[in-house]
Amino acid sequence: xxxxxxxxxxxxxxxxxxxxxxxxxxxxxxxxxxxxxxxxxxxxxxxxxxxxxxxxxxxxxxxxxxxxxxxxxxxxxxxxxxxxxxxxxxxxxxxxxxxxxxxxxxxxxxxxxxxxxxxxxxxxxxxxxxxxxxxxxxxxxxxxxxxxxxxxxxxxxxxxxxxxxxxxxxxxxxxxxxxxxxxxxxxxxxxxxxxxxxxxxxxxxxxxxxxxxxxxxxxxxxxxxxxxxxxxxxxxxxxxxxxxxxxxxxxxxxxxxxxxxxxxxxxxxxxxxxxxxxxxxxxxxxxxxxxxxxxxxxxxxxxxxxxxxxxxxxxxxxxxxxxxxxxxxxxxxxxxxxxxxxxxxxxxxxxxxxxxxxxxxxxxxxxx
Amino acid sequence: xxxxxxxxxxxxxxxxxxxxxxxxxxxxxxxxxxxxxxxxxxxxxxxxxxxxxxxxxxxxxxxxxxxxxxxxxxxxxxxxxxxxxxxxxxxxxxxxxxxxxxxxxxxxxxxxxxxxxxxxxxxxxxxxxxxxxxxxxxxxxxxxxxxxxxxxxxxxxxxxxxxxxxxxxxxxxxxxxxxxxxxxxxxxxxxxxxxxxxxxxxxxxxxxxxxxxxxxxxxxxxxxxxxxxxxxxxxxxxxxxxxxxxxxxxxxxxxxxxxxxxxxxxxxxxxxxxxxxxxxxxxxxxxxxxxxxxxxxxxxxxxxxxxxxxxxxxxxxxxxxxxxxxxxxxxxxxxxxxxxxxxxxxxxxxxxxxxxxxxxxxxxxxxx
Numbered sequence: 212x213x214x215x216x217x218x219x220x221x222x223x224x225x226x227x228x229x230x231x232x233x234x235x236x237x238x239x240x241x242x243x244x245x246x247x248x249x250x251x252x253x254x255x256x257x258x259x260x261x262x263x264x265x266x267x268x269x270x271x272x273x274x275x276x277x278x279x280x281x282x283x284x285x286x287x288x289x290x291x292x293x294x295x296x297x298x299x300x301x302x303x304x305x306x307x308x309x310x311x312x313x314x315x316x317x318x319x320x321x322x323x324x325x326x327x328x329x330x331x332x333x334x335x336x337x338x339x340x341x342x343x344x345x346x347x348x349x350x351x352x353x354x355x356x357x358x359x360x361x362x363x364x365x366x367x368x369x370x371x372x373x374x375x376x377x378x379x380x381x382x383x384x385x386x387x388x389x390x391x392x393x394x395x396x397x398x399x400x401x402x403x404x405x406x407x408x409x410x411x412x413x414x415x416x417x418x419x420x421x422x423x424x425x426x427x428x429x430x431x432x433x434x435x436x437x438x439x440x441x442x443x444x445x446x447x448x449x450x451x452x453x454x455x456x457x458x459x460x461x462x463x464x465x466x467x468x469x470x471x472x473x474x475x476x477x478x479x480x481x482x483x484x485x486x487x488x489x490x491x492x493x494x495x496x497x498x499x500x501x502x503x504x505x506x507x508x509x510x511x512x513x514x515x516x517x518x519x520x521x522x523x524x525x526x527x528x529x530x531x532x533x534x535x536x537x538x539x540x541x542x543x544x545x546x547x548x549x550x551x552x553x554x555x556x557x558x559x560x561x562x563x564x565x566x567x568x569x570x571x572x573x574x575x576x577x578x579x
Numbered sequence: 580x581x582x583x584x585x586x587x588x589x590x591x592x593x594x595x596x597x598x599x600x601x602x603x604x605x606x607x608x609x610x611x612x613x614x615x616x617x618x619x620x621x622x623x624x625x626x627x628x629x630x631x632x633x634x635x636x637x638x639x640x641x642x643x644x645x646x647x648x649x650x651x652x653x654x655x656x657x658x659x660x661x662x663x664x665x666x667x668x669x670x671x672x673x674x675x676x677x678x679x680x681x682x683x684x685x686x687x688x689x690x691x692x693x694x695x696x697x698x699x700x701x702x703x704x705x706x707x708x709x710x711x712x713x714x715x716x717x718x719x720x721x722x723x724x725x726x727x728x729x730x731x732x733x734x735x736x737x738x739x740x741x742x743x744x745x746x747x748x749x750x751x752x753x754x755x756x757x758x759x760x761x762x763x764x765x766x767x768x769x770x771x772x773x774x775x776x777x778x779x780x781x782x783x784x785x786x787x788x789x790x791x792x793x794x795x796x797x798x799x800x801x802x803x804x805x806x807x808x809x810x811x812x813x814x815x816x817x818x819x820x821x822x823x824x825x826x827x828x829x830x831x832x833x834x835x836x837x838x839x840x841x842x843x844x845x846x847x848x849x850x851x852x853x854x855x856x857x858x859x860x861x862x863x864x865x866x867x868x869x870x871x872x873x874x875x876x877x878x879x880x881x882x883x884x885x886x887x888x889x890x891x892x893x894x895x896x897x898x899x900x901x902x903x904x905x906x907x908x909x910x911x912x913x914x915x916x917x918x919x920x921x922x923x924x925x926x927x928x929x930x931x932x933x934x935x936x937x938x939x940x941x942x943x944x945x946x947x
Contacts, residue, residue, distance in 0.1 A: 322833070322835050322858070323835070323858070323859045323860070326838075326858075326859070326860050327860065328859040328860035328883050330859075330883065331859030331860070331882055331883060393883075393885070465690070467690050467691070470694075482876070490690070490691070490694075491691045491694070491696040491698075491699030492691070492694050492695065492696035492699070494885075494887065497880065500880065501876040501877050501880050504876040504877070505876065506874035506876050508850070508869040508872040508873065508874050509869050509872070511889075512865065512868065512869050512888070512889045512890075513889055513890060514699055514889060515696050515698065515699060515761075515887070515888065515889030515890065515892075516889070517761070517862075517885065517886055517887030517888070518885055518886050518887075519862065519883070519885030519886075519887075520880070520883065520885070521879075521880045521881055521882060521883035521884070522880075522881060522883065524883075
């Protein structure tokens with residue numbers, strides 16, 4: 212082999228190494244898998260993570276359906292994987308560590324992180340926002356502020372079920388939990404969960420974790436969702452809509468309404484239902500991204516009905532929820548009822564868009 | 580004296596005894612003092628209270644100004660006085676007891692009362708709602724569910740200052756306190772209080788009671804209000820409005836905004852300011868009755884800004900606040916900067932309407 216040949220071979224290898232497959236948003240209804248440059252360390256606080264599992268979020272459907280704008284580019288904000296590279300200032304992580312990521316990066320030190328609202332970190336941002344940024348539905352992701360963002364998982368031998376539950380902690384379970392925390396769910400309470408999508412189902416699980424005695428789901432007519440809701444702890448399921456659903460819930464609560472309400476959808480109708488079923492003094496914990504929602508300033512005032520919530524600061528909850536997954540107390544991974552390879556991620560989006568699956572898991576790489 | 584004469588005399592006496600003076604709302608801008616029948620026990624759980632002190636509420640100005648509708652009739656929902664008569668089922672009160680009342684009656688036993696939201700009691704209602712109902716700006720008031728509603732004050736020898744502070748517990752101080760509790764004010768926090776009317780000033784006092792380190796008032800240009808705000812614990816006062824006020828507050832908080840916000844006005848502009856100065860994850864505790872208010876469903880969502888509050892369940896806070904008044908820890912009665920006799924209550928309304936006074940106390944009867 213001449214020097215020239217060897218040199219060319221090196222260039223080819225290097226090029227192969229520097230590319231990866233990533234899901235790319237190409238406009239309404241179009242997700243393609245394309246080659247993109249493999250991310251590199253840009254800042255000394257960065258890490259690069261090799262993705263093992265990713266998934267599709269209900270909120271990804273907003274841009275997929277053309278309801279919200281998104282620039283062409285990398286998508287996905289839910290991933291678990293293995294640290295592939297670290298910057299010089301990363302202290303708590305090493306190459307080879309198995310990590311779960313929140314949907315956003317955060318420094319962990321600013322006022323907002325210290326208050327538990329990592330999604331409002333002054334140095335933060337969300338993965339998978341299109342454009343040139345990194346998305347989690349890809350083979351590799353650059354993670355800024357890696358020490359503040361990633362949570363290391365001890366151990367190496369995990370069942371597929373456990374891996375799915377760890378993946379759920381990146382966003383969907385953290386979001387259900389954030390709804391329940393925001394709604395201030397307390398021991399012994401009656402909780403209403405509006406929505407039986409993956410977030411709503413995780414909201415049921417979270418409500419039980421926080422001690423709810425009764426969990427009433429206002430959901431769809433999908434029997435598979437009802438079954439999982441009951442497995443997660445739902446005591447009652449209301450599958451009618453609108454005023455009729457509100458009436459049924461009132462009838463179940465002596466006319467008072469629910470002590471705490473989780474709003475897990477974000478549409479005008481779901482938000483109205485959430486406020487309508489709230490008992491006096493109850494808080495609506497909202498995590499459904501609001502679209503064309505109007506909040507009733509006066510009606511809620513007279514009943515002292517409150518509202519909290521927003522994008523889930525998953526990082527705040529992951530250490531605690533991780534313990535619960537690893538000791539088998541919770542199994543939020545059950546919300547994944549279909550699995551796709553990264554190459555087939557377009558089918559995953561379509562299946563979720565058409566409500567054929569609750570939540571689609573995306574296999575990207577191997578853990579070991 | 581013939582029998583006939585004596586009999587007539589008795590009728591006259593009885594008639595005199597059965598009448599009282601009461602402030603009557605007679606349409607926009609018109610409050611008159613008229614003779615009305617003295618209230619009687621209608622239900623065995625009623626008490627009749629002889630009023631010692633009453634006052635005019637900022638919320639009374641809504642109907643006075645014609646902004647909200649109110650039927651001709653008795654008004655006022657703030658009063659302290661002496662129990663004059665009790666129904667057969669009243670157990671905890673006796674004739675002669677000195678009592679403070681909340682602005683609404685409540686049974687104290689229903690789900691909503693048990694949860695601390697007495698203003699949503701299933702057997703409750705507000706005093707002074709016009710029509711034939713009883714108002715607190717009168718010589719006597721019938722109090723339904725007296726045991727659940729009234730709070731007995733032990734002792735009989737009180738200074739005018741203490742009496743004014745006890746009067747403040749009926750609504751204005753309870754409302755400021757409710758704003759602070761709703762906003763979840765915690766030890767060491769930076770709190771923004773929107774409004775420097777009597778409720779806002781009490782909100783300052785309440786924030787300090789709950790441990791706020793810094794209390795920033797967004798208020799008017801009234802120097803007397805600033806002085807009282809500072810006396811109550813305000814550390815900073817912003818007297819500009821709108822976007823400029825928001826900028827000043829942000830500058831005082833390293834750009835983050837306040838950890839908790841008390842909305843004590845209820846206008847579109849004040850509510851907008853309250854949400855704008857809230858830090859990520861902060862709760863706006865709102866007690867200003869909202870008028871033409873629009874709540875920003877999306878902007879608040881992304882910052883995880885919450886909202887709680889409504890009509891203050893004064894009854895829930897009175898036992899604790901009563902102790903604080905009696906031991907001299909707080910002196911909310913300082914919000915009363917003018918005093919009127921019941922006969923002159925029209926002047927009290929006018930003075931408040933024209934913002935010549937912060938809050939008008941109304942002398943109705945003697946304690947002893």
